[in-house]
Amino acid sequence: MTDESAADADKSELRYDAVFWDIGGVLLDLDSVRASHEAFLREFLAARDVEVSVADALAEWREVVGAHFRERDGTAFRSALEGYGKGVDAIVGEHVPRDAWFPAFREAGREHLRATPRARGVLERLHRDGVYQAVVSDVDDEECAFILDHLGLAPFLDDVTTSESVGRTKPDDAMFEAALEKSPHSPEKTVMVGDRYDHDVAGAAAHGIRPVAFGADDGPAVAHRITDLAEVLEVLGVDD
Structure with a gap:
């Protein structure tokens, strides 16, 4: 044979x-996902000198991202990356272009995921x-x-x-x-x-x-x- x-x-x-x-x-x-998100926000907050704790920023970010998904129509697709951007906007209090936050997000993923x-x-x-x-x-x-x-x-x-x-x-x-x-x-x-x-x-x-x-x-x-x-x-x- x-x-x-x-x-x-x-x-x-x-x-x-x-x-x-x-x-x-x-x-x-999933633990690595949480670590990646926390590392991203820590780097982002430091780079923009935003006066909010990482813990508070993470809690607000998760709430906004969660709401982004809860508001979808049934099983319709909603982009996670779009939700992440909304979370960033909420933390800063204004719209932040994707190219101003996404590189740090991606780098945190490479390091932690x-x-x-x-x-x-x-x-x-x-x-x-x-x-x-x-x-x-x-x-x-x-x-x-x-x-x-x-x-x-x-x-x-x-x-x-x-x-x-x-x-x-x-x-x-x-x-x-x-x-x-x-x-x-x-x-x-x-x-x-x-x-x-x-x-x-x-x-x-x-x-x-x-x-x-x-x-x-x-x-x-x-x-x-x-x-x-x-x-x-x-x-x-x-x-x-």
Whole structure:
């Protein structure tokens, strides 16, 4: 048996042939996101000599960004970067052009954002075993590309479906339908790894995708539950 045919035989024994990944809270460590935001505001406030504490600025920024998303129409996409800009404006008390704050924001991301433990190793292993992998995430196209490249995960992915590209956010049918349309595998042979029950778990289950809860609340739609991304290998039937 050739190496190629052996690999095909091993792949045929997998329980699932495809994995859809969320980004924030799954591939991207959320503590690192919080650290990045705090570092950005600290640098921004110092550069502009704004007389407000980092803690107060961070609280106001988060409130404004949160309101930006809460005010959207149902599952309609709203840009996170646009919300971040609104937060900056609120802190300063006037409009701040993007080119006056975004470089510091991006640099803080480069310094602080990190992958969830074992994310890179798991994606690399699945890629090597021929498992189809795609991102399905509520994120801006620009931020998605930066994060996946920065974390070193982009080379292992076959496709990316963002809310900006679809115009909707999970659990809207359009998000999962767009991802499935591009995938060569059926929903029944696909898992969705997510950290939010309504958006990722129940949303995927409604389309026949087998949900893997990673920090998500419990509920009837959960097919598998993991506490470490390495456990995805066992879910798929990949020998560790």
